[in-house]
Amino acid sequence: xxxxxxxxxxxxxxxxxxxxxxxxxxxxxxxxxxxxxxxxxxxxxxxxxxxxxxxxxxxxxxxxxxxxxxxxxxxxxxxxxxxxxxxxxxxxxxxxxxxxxxxxxxxxxxxxxxxxxxxxxxxxxxxxxxxxxxxxxxxxxxxxxxxxxxxxxxxxxxxxxxxxxxxxxxxxxxxxxxxxxxxxxxxxxxxxxxxxxxxxxxxxxxxxxxxxxxxxxxxxxxxxxxxxxxxxxxxxxxxxxxxxxxxxxxxxxxxxxxxxxxxxxxxxxxxxxxxxxxxxxxxxxxxxxxxxxxxxxxxxxxxxxxxxxxxxxxxxxxxx
Amino acid sequence: xxxxxxxxxxxxxxxxxxxxxxxxxxxxxxxxxxxxxxxxxxxxxxxxxxxxxxxxxxxxxxxxxxxxxxxxxxxxxxxxxxxxxxxxxxxxxxxxxxxxxxxxxxxxxxxxxxxxxxxxxxxxxxxxxxxxxxxxxxxxxxxxxxxxxxxxxxxxxxxxxxxxxxxxxxxxxxxxxxxxxxxxxxxxxxxxxxxxxxxxxxxxxxxxxxxxxxxxxxxxxxxxxxxxxxxxxxxxxxxxxxxxxxxxxxxxxxxxxxxxxxxxxxxxxxxxxxxxxxxxxxxxxxxxxxxxxxxxxxxxxx
Numbered sequence: 001x002x003x004x005x006x007x008x009x010x011x012x013x014x015x016x017x018x019x020x021x022x023x024x025x026x027x028x029x030x031x032x033x034x035x036x037x038x039x040x041x042x043x044x045x046x047x048x049x050x051x052x053x054x055x056x057x058x059x060x061x062x063x064x065x066x067x068x069x070x071x072x073x074x075x076x077x078x079x080x081x082x083x084x085x086x087x088x089x090x091x092x093x094x095x096x097x098x099x100x101x102x103x104x105x106x107x108x109x110x111x112x113x114x115x116x117x118x119x120x121x122x123x124x125x126x127x128x129x130x131x132x133x134x135x136x137x138x139x140x141x142x143x144x145x146x147x148x149x150x151x152x153x154x155x156x157x158x159x160x161x162x163x164x165x166x167x168x169x170x171x172x173x174x175x176x177x178x179x180x181x182x183x184x185x186x187x188x189x190x191x192x193x194x195x196x197x198x199x200x201x202x203x204x205x206x207x208x209x210x211x212x213x214x215x216x217x218x219x220x221x222x223x224x225x226x227x228x229x230x231x232x233x234x235x236x237x238x239x240x241x242x243x244x245x246x247x248x249x250x251x252x253x254x255x256x257x258x259x260x261x262x263x264x265x266x267x268x269x270x271x272x273x274x275x276x277x278x279x280x281x282x283x284x285x286x287x288x289x290x291x292x293x294x295x296x297x298x299x300x301x302x303x304x305x306x307x308x309x310x311x312x313x314x315x316x317x318x319x320x
Numbered sequence: 321x322x323x324x325x326x327x328x329x330x331x332x333x334x335x336x337x338x339x340x341x342x343x344x345x346x347x348x349x350x351x352x353x354x355x356x357x358x359x360x361x362x363x364x365x366x367x368x369x370x371x372x373x374x375x376x377x378x379x380x381x382x383x384x385x386x387x388x389x390x391x392x393x394x395x396x397x398x399x400x401x402x403x404x405x406x407x408x409x410x411x412x413x414x415x416x417x418x419x420x421x422x423x424x425x426x427x428x429x430x431x432x433x434x435x436x437x438x439x440x441x442x443x444x445x446x447x448x449x450x451x452x453x454x455x456x457x458x459x460x461x462x463x464x465x466x467x468x469x470x471x472x473x474x475x476x477x478x479x480x481x482x483x484x485x486x487x488x489x490x491x492x493x494x495x496x497x498x499x500x501x502x503x504x505x506x507x508x509x510x511x512x513x514x515x516x517x518x519x520x521x522x523x524x525x526x527x528x529x530x531x532x533x534x535x536x537x538x539x540x541x542x543x544x545x546x547x548x549x550x551x552x553x554x555x556x557x558x559x560x561x562x563x564x565x566x567x568x569x570x571x572x573x574x575x576x577x578x579x580x581x582x583x584x585x586x587x588x589x590x591x592x593x594x595x596x597x598x599x600x601x602x603x604x605x606x607x608x609x610x611x612x613x614x615x616x617x618x619x620x621x622x
Contacts, residue, residue, distance in 0.1 A: 299462070
């Protein structure tokens with residue numbers, strides 16, 4: 001097992017290098033000067049040259065790449081063109097917020113989708129099952145920005161239950177538990193927006209998985225032993241049916257950082273996704289590059305976690 | 321008389337039984353699926369409305385009228401006007417164009433790339449396969465929306481061809497994996513082996529012998545892909561990275577709903593665009609699901 005994990009971990013390194021080469025090459029295609037538009041046209045030529053030197057833009061692309069890569073490995077992601085601060089400082093403020101949003105949304109997803117899926121599978125082709133299936137289809141087809149706007153309209157504006165902007169009450173002076181509750185209060189609507197599509201997918205997935213497990217021989221054996229229906233369900237059906245969810249969990253973890261771009265924009269939630277949209281609008285390439293790298297690495301690691309978890313829960317998988 | 325009619329019926333029945341190809345059978349199953357059929361009807365209506373939009377609009381959807389801003393719905397402006405003085409109804413009817421064109425073209429190019437790469441990797445296997453799959457896996461590591469935005473940020477102005485290219489370049493890996501998987505399993509089939517044995521060219525085996533057996537799951541995938549692409553196009557327009565004004569797009573119209581006053585006091589300005597996006601995506605998803613049930617006979621899903 002340890003050998004397997006080490007090998008997989010080492011295997012991610014060339015992947016990360018290739019990803020960075022692809023992104024860097026693509027960025028070279030960008031037309032014009034990233035500094036254009038940041039300065040007024042009367043700026044002194046010497047000043048522009050000095051800025052270019054500061055940002056390393058006067059060197060040939062290959063040298064620029066190594067310059068960037070060396071700094072990236074050391075945790076120095078460069079200076080934001082737009083905000084003139086270190087990219088890592090910009091990011092560290094925001095990563096925690098995005099992760100918090102993602103985790104709350106995942107909790108919603110599992111808490112709602114799994115019971116609904118089991119309910120559906122309990123009485124397949126019943127009215128309840130059809131209703132849930134139709135609801136899943138609508139949820140699955142609902143773009144998150146429309147869902148978000150509807151949630152704001154309903155729960156934020158009409159009912160006034162939740163705040164719909166930001167990640168906390170500004171200058172509230174809350175501390176401890178009060179502060180946590182305030183954060184939670186702010187995160188509920190965006191987390192729900194993010195969760196809708198996931199719930200729709202997971203609910204279908206759980207339903208199929210449970211139905212599949214119910215048709216297996218071991219379930220029949222458990223029943224014929226005379227176990228009560230609820231015991232059959234808990235001890236035999238669910239235990240096997242929910243195992244594949246573990247893989248999905250790893251993939252979800254990988255998408256935690258990049259999954260909330262639209263949602264964060266709608267809710268003015270100051271996370272990584274909102275920063276990404278801002279940086280793309282202002283063509284702040286150091287930030288764009290750093291976030292694209294980090295989110296891609298997150299996906300890579302998420303997939304790795306998924307594989308390792310799967311190897312853990314399913315003893316049939318050989319990992320050497 | 322009666323007898324001959326009955327005979328005729330029987331004859332035609334027999335004829336059909338004899339000739340019904342798996343495709344025809346699948347198509348019949350598809351039409352019996354109520355939800356899929358409804359999806360087909362709704363999608364047809366939306367497509368027809370979009371095509372007929374030049375005759376349905378009441379105002380030029382790309383022309384601002386600064387004398388009539390923020391009007392409420394009236395007989396002159398069915399859904400009122402927005403802050404720029406655009407007629408919302410006219411923009412709504414025309415707004416599907418970008419979505420449908422981008423959705424369809426992206427789906428088409430993605431499937432073409434996916435079939436080419438997937439068929440080559442799956443058919444030849446071995447080193448070619450592992451090399452191509454390494455590359456596919458590498459591309460799968462880019463989070464979809466992040467990578468699309470990254471590509472768009474490189475270019476100055478978003479145009480329809482650019483949008484299609486950016487989306488197709490990001491979405492081909494999933495389709496490639498699917499096609500490769502199908503070809504990998506078809507490769508071991510006896511009819512493929514015998515086609516090889518009698519000396520058919522690789523190209524002919526791929527297209528004449530394997531493709532007809534691989535096409536059903538590819539079509540299902542293509543349908544669901546189109547729904548996803550329409551949704552993504554709307555998302556990009558919503559974020560302001562779609563086709564720029566004055567071209568109307570549903571996603572862009574929904575963006576107006578981010579404004580607090582518009583959201584709360586003028587719901588007619590943003591809700592219809594959202595409903596149209598959902599209806600389009602939903603109907604295509606129903607069609608895709610119906611196709612899967614109709615053609616995938618081994619599937620246990622119902």
